[in-house]
Amino acid sequence: MTTAKKILTFALCLTCLTAGITGCAKDKSSSDTKIAKSTSSQTESSDSEKIKELNDKLEKLENTLSNILGEDIFDPADGDGNVNGEIHPIYDDTAVVEAYKSGDDSKLTDDKDKYILKELKxxxxxxxxxxxxxxxxxxxxxxxxxxxxxxxxxxxxAISDESEDDESYNPYGFFHDHSTICVGNATTIKLFFDVLGIDSKIIHSTENGEHAWNVVKIDGKWYHLDVTFDGGNEAPDYAYFNVPDTAKDDGSYPWNKEDFPECNSTDDCYICKNAKKLDSVYDIPERIKKAMSDKGKTIYMSLDVPEGAGSTAVAEQVTNIISNFYIDDYNVSSTPVIDAEDKVCFGISLNSADGDDSDNSYDTDNALGIDYDKLSKAFSDALGIDYEYEPDYSDNNIMG
Incomplete structure (x- = not known):
């Protein structure tokens, strides 16, 4: 499940527990509440114990939510309006990797490292x-x-009573608690790659809040790999599996480009490797309809870049198109649009859920030369939905 869903779940838990504590407090001052009616035999002491227990749970949930977000959500903002969050250390896997490769764990002095090694093997x-x-x-x-x-x-x-220590930022949290934040995911993946002989690094961005992910060298070429930002629910949608710099460099989590290899290949990008070519943009609705009938969760598509259009302009326009519709009873989301120079590749995920209205206006060049009436009709014919797209583009239509 996505980080966003984790946050929502814990937020709901916080709300419920807060309401529970408030209810307990009211019980002590009024005998007319539902809880007081059903627990008239309880003593004031037992009520106090219950309040303390709920407070303890609330504190655990607050800490867990703060770890997921990478910030202390209950601390006031600083003078710039930002909330200062904890920056987690990057786990050093050297000792565990050496023990794995040598088969000798006698030099491991930390019991948690020994546990990591056992589960890793x-x-x-x-x-x-x-x-x-x-x-x-x-x-x-x-x-x-x-x-x-x-x-x-x-x-x-994430709030298991098995351990009071938060290890969600390292491989122990992964193997022992099955609960990790982004730093835990990145360090665990690097640990696997290190013992398998796959070259990788961790990007730890802390300028705009904390986020960490991997860059990995596959068949001599470097790619970004971000399992935390995968949009899948029960199954991954591989939204950030071997993507180039252009898919990650949107300003959200900047990194020092000089410290890491350039990622400019799409040869092993999952989205591009699995994309089925569309003859035109008007085929998108029919492809979605087929995926719905086949109960497909994520579909991957590609469009050739028309001569003279420019891949960047096409990628931006496709991004607007696939972000501009909803289908009743489905949660529709899209992967990044990957600029592969001669084509653009993208994916659309379909999960059963209530749809949300979207803002249907964009300002973009018409790089694909789209007839939007025709596109709207294609969506209507294939999916039975209204698709109103009214771009405000200049007279400089790239395709004339």
Missing amino acids: KAVGEIIKDGMSEYDKEKAVYDYVFSQTHFNDDSLV
Whole structure:
């Protein structure tokens, strides 16, 4: 499940527990409440114990939500209007990697490192098979990390009573508690890659809040890999699996480009590798309809860049198009649009949910030369929905 859904779940929990505590306080001053009626035999002492127990749970939830967000949500903003958050350390996996490769764990003095090593060996044995390519190993690790850390509705694993220590920022939190924030995901993935001989680094961006992800070298080329920002629910949608700099460099989480290799290839980008070519933009609605009938969760598509249009302009226009509709009973979301120079690649995820209205106005150049009446009719014919797109573009139509 996505980080956003985690945040929503915990926010609801906070609300419920706060209401519960307030209710308990009212019970002590009034005998006319529902709880007082059903618990008339309880003593004032037991009420106090219950309030203390709920307060303890509330504090745990506050800490968990703060860790997910990477900031203290209950501290006042500073003079600039920003909320200062904790910056988590990057786990040093050197000792565990050496123990894994040598088969000798006698130099490991930390019990948590010993636990990480034990679980790492078990996991590698389960997911890595003989004959796998670097890409296959990378995807196996990605799928495993996604499946083990995404939030489980049946259990508030992030506030398990098994440990009072928050380890969500390192591999111990991953293996032991199955609960990680972005730093925990990135350090766990790097740990796997280090023992598998796959070159990788961690980008730890702290300028606009905290976020961490990996860059990985596959078949001699570097890519961004961000499992935390994967938009999938039960299954990943690979929104940030081997994407180029252009897909990550949107200003949200800046990094020092001089410290990391350039990521400019799309050869092993999951979205591009799995995209089915569309003849035109008007085929998008029909492709979505087919995915709905096949109960597909995420569909990947590509469009050729028309001669003279420019891939950047086309990518921007496609981004606007696929962000500009909703379907009743579905939660529709899109992956980044990947600029692959001669084509653009993108994905659309379909999950059962209530749709939300979107702002239907954009200001963009018509790089694809779209007849929007025709596009609206295509959506109506295929999906039975109204699609009103009224761009305000200049007379300088790239396709004439």
